[in-house]
Amino acid sequence: QVQLVQSGAEVKKPGASVKVSCKASGYTFTGYYMHWVRQAPGQGLEWMGRISPNSGGTNYAQKFQGRVTMTRDTSISTAYMELSSLRSDDTAVYYCARDMRLRLGYWGQGTLVTVSS
Amino acid sequence: DIQMTQSPSSLSASVGDRVTITCQASQDISNYLNWYQQKPGKAPKLLIYDASNLETGVPSRFSGGGSGTDFTFTISSLQPEDIATYYCQQCDNLPYTFGQGTKLEIK
Secondary structure, eight states: OOEEEEOOOEEEOTTOOEEEEEEEESSOGGGSOEEEEEEOTTOOEEEEEEEOTTTOOEEEOGGGTTTEEEEEEGGGTEEEEEEOSOOGGGOEEEEEEEESSSSEEEEOOOEEEEEOO | OOOEEEEOSEEEEOTTOOEEEEEEESSOOTTOEEEEEEOTTSOOEEEEETTTEEOTTOOTTEEEEEETTEEEEEESSOOGGGOEEEEEEEOSSSSOOBOOOEEEEEO
């Protein structure tokens, strides 16, 4: 069965970077885009971008351009999302989600990133 | 970017009621519209894809419709376990934007 297991919660200071991992299992990792979505406390869902695990090609939401980097390591079926120059309003739960023909059919459990001085 | 406008933002209904949520896209997205359910502290769950297709394993009381710019999501008979926040999402154009969500409560 498809599983996406994310890394644990992080606490970062403003200006720092965070790198969240998403380990995939139960399917061919290179066969499907991986998306990243975040949710600030009490707020809605916000699409951040996606990566093709096959080619490494990425598409980012304009809002995060220049601050976000999505990568992957196909040898361990893991996708990564790194966000830099963290601010307090980056405090959120970050989810990875696997594409399934233009829908997000499988989600990780989420990783809470807290940005606080 | 395509803007997705959901309404209402919150809704209170009784068990057994028929509940409908609407989602409007700022431009034509054909049928590339998905609906997700999110319960507190949990990841979202896909319920409906391509506007009207029920994801495998999802109860048949959930349904979706529409195309172009106007879409609906319906629960035919509300159950206590349906208490959640529901989101629409367009996957026609990048970025794949979400609606702001509809919080559903039991009256």
